Amino acid sequence: MISLTSPVETRAHSWPAWLKLSLLCAATIVLVANQNLAFQAAAFLGCLTLYALPGRTFFTVGVKALWGLWPFLILLVVWHLVIGDPSGGLLITLRLLTAVGLATLVTMTTRLSDMIAVAQWLLKPFARLGLNTRALELGIALVIRFTPTLADKGRQLGQAWQARARTKPRWRVILPFTVLAIDDAEQVAEAIRARGGLDPTSRI
Amino acid sequence: MERNLTLIALFAALIAALGLIPAFSLGFGVPITAQTLAIMLCGTVLGAKRGTLAVLLFLLLVAVGLPLLAGGRGGLGVFAGPTSGFLFGWPVAAFVTGLIVERWRSTNLTVVAIIASIIGGIIVLYAFGIVGMSIVLDRTLIEAAALVTAFIPGDIAKAVVAGILTAALYKARPQSVLSRADQV
Numbered sequence: 001m002i003s004l005t006s007p008v009e010t011r012a013h014s015w016p017a018w019l020k021l022s023l024l025c026a027a028t029i030v031l032v033a034n035q036n037l038a039f040q041a042a043a044f045l046g047c048l049t050l051y052a053l054p055g056r057t058f059f060t061v062g063v064k065a066l067w068g069l070w071p072f073l074i075l076l077v078v079w080h081l082v083i084g085d086p087s088g089g090l091l092i093t094l095r096l097l098t099a100v101g102l103a104t105l106v107t108m109t110t111r112l113s114d115m116i117a118v119a120q121w122l123l124k125p126f127a128r129l130g131l132n133t134r135a136l137e138l139g140i141a142l143v144i145r146f147t148p149t150l151a152d153k154g155r156q157l158g159q160a161w162q163a164r165a166r167t168k169p170r171w172r173v174i175l176p177f178t179v180l181a182i183d184d185a186e187q188v189a190e191a192i193r194a195r196g197g198l199d200p201t202s203r204i
Numbered sequence: 205m206e207r208n209l210t211l212i213a214l215f216a217a218l219i220a221a222l223g224l225i226p227a228f229s230l231g232f233g234v235p236i237t238a239q240t241l242a243i244m245l246c247g248t249v250l251g252a253k254r255g256t257l258a259v260l261l262f263l264l265l266v267a268v269g270l271p272l273l274a275g276g277r278g279g280l281g282v283f284a285g286p287t288s289g290f291l292f293g294w295p296v297a298a299f300v301t302g303l304i305v306e307r308w309r310s311t312n313l314t315v316v317a318i319i320a321s322i323i324g325g326i327i328v329l330y331a332f333g334i335v336g337m338s339i340v341l342d343r344t345l346i347e348a349a350a351l352v353t354a355f356i357p358g359d360i361a362k363a364v365v366a367g368i369l370t371a372a373l374y375k376a377r378p379q380s381v382l383s384r385a386d387q388v
Contacts, residue, residue, distance in 0.1 A: 003269045004279045028284065065281060072286045075351070076341060092342045099284040107269045107279030115268035135209050139261050142213035143220070147272065150214075150221035171365045174238065175372050178218065178245065182373070182380040185214035189207040198205050 003112040004104075006061060010054040012109035017118045020106045027102055031095050037087055040094040047101040058108070065104045066097055073097075116140065135198055142188065153180050208254060211382065215246050215258040216265070223274035239274050240329070240359060243294050244321040244366035247301025249373060251383035255298040263291060289336015293329045300324035305370070305383040313374055313384065318367030325366070326359050 012020065031043060051062040073093055080089025107115075120133065127133045154177050161169035192198070222238040246255035262272065271278040283291060301324030308316050330352060338348035374381045 004271050005269055024280065065279075068275070068277065069285060072341065079343075088342075096284075096286070096340060100281045103284045104279055104281035107281065110269065112269055119264060119268060135205075136261075139209055139213045139216070140265065142210065143216045143261060143265055144270070146214060146217040147220040147224070150217050151224045154221055154224075171238070171241075171369075174222070174241070174365070175369050175376075177221075178249075178369065178373060179376050181214050181218050181221075182211070182377050185210040186207065186380065188214075189210040192206045192210065198209065 004107050005111050006054075006058055006108040008054050008058040010058065010109050012105075013111070015109075017110045017114040018121070020110060021118060024102055024106045028099055031099050035091070037091050037094075040091050040098065044094045044098045044101075047098045047105070050105055051101070062101065062104060062108065065108075066101055069096065069100060132198070138192075138198070146184065149184075150177075150181055153177065208382070211250060211380065212254050212258045212261060215242070215250055215255070216262040218242050219246070219259070219262045220265075220270075220272040223272065224276075238362075240325060241362040241366055243298055243329075244301055244325040244363060245369065247298040247303075247324055248305050248317040248320060248366055248370040248383060249381050250298075250302065251306050252299045252302035254382055255302040256295045259295045259298045263294065266291075284340075286337050286340045287333065288340065290329060290333035292336060293332025296332065297324045297329040300328045302383055309384075312371075314367045314371040316367075317370040318363050321363035321366040322360065325363055326356065330356070 027043075031040070034040065051059045073096070076089050076093050076096075077086075080086055080092075120137070123131060123133055123136065154173070157173050157177055157180075158169045161173055219239060219242040222242045243259060246258045249255070250258055266272050266278045267280060267283065269279050273282060282288065301320045304320035304323060305313075305316055308320070330349075333352060334345055334348045337343065337351060338345050341348065343351075370381065374384060379385055
């Protein structure tokens, strides 16, 4: 499965993931706490500069991710124009764009394996409380492996439906789809048990 | 143990798959995907604890950067956006939905699953979604609520579908409906 990490190598790709996540947390707190329009505008320009530094491809992908916010941005602008507070609307719009932009930037410059390593580190304290981190690791692998398989099975069910009916497949396809998923889950569970199960002392 | 894990993982994958397949848009007139239907199903089929774990596993993978949300969205950005409240509400919605199905056993499963999906998947979920939207967009709770009411009819339809599907699944694979499995 393709992650959202950018294939365009940037300097930030080599930075430790925990550092980028800590910086993101700090930046988001500052953005939320600050009510100054000039500061928010500068922060947004700074964010755009960070997107522009690695080149046009990286910038385009980043802007595309922000583009999804347009319905909310239009709503904010119209709302604040109606109530006669355009600068307030601009401030919230800029803050929203910068916060989402910086978070997306961290995702684009951090490899999936590095992110999972941070998640494992964060979950370490829970292991002492009884969380089976090995089960979690296997669960992550299973979801990554099964999402495309399930999506493919869903497509096949949709095609089979369309071969029989003129209408598009609707919610009725979801029942056989879910039964297929459950059967897969049962078979995979059996396969894992056959290979030694989740016992941490055995090999899978 | 292995069976619980694979069912949790497969339902997390199901949430993703239902977001990836546009053919499964429910088509009741409102442009909705089946992804929140999957959240309801996590609760009604897997029960409170395992349903919540499936949703948390899915959200973890979204947060680490996989494009699993409807429309190929994912990464940390979605947790800072206006609809982030809904994402934070997903595990709680699955938990409440599952808890109701687990505890309320005196009535027909279809009816219980529909009511549980409405309480968990709509009332609880929208409470989180509205609070999140009011914080991110700096609106009052009433203003934020007004922005999302258009989606409620679609979600009620999804709750009905979740109820019918849960009962049908219980007939087809009774042992796999973990919220009721001990009754078989």
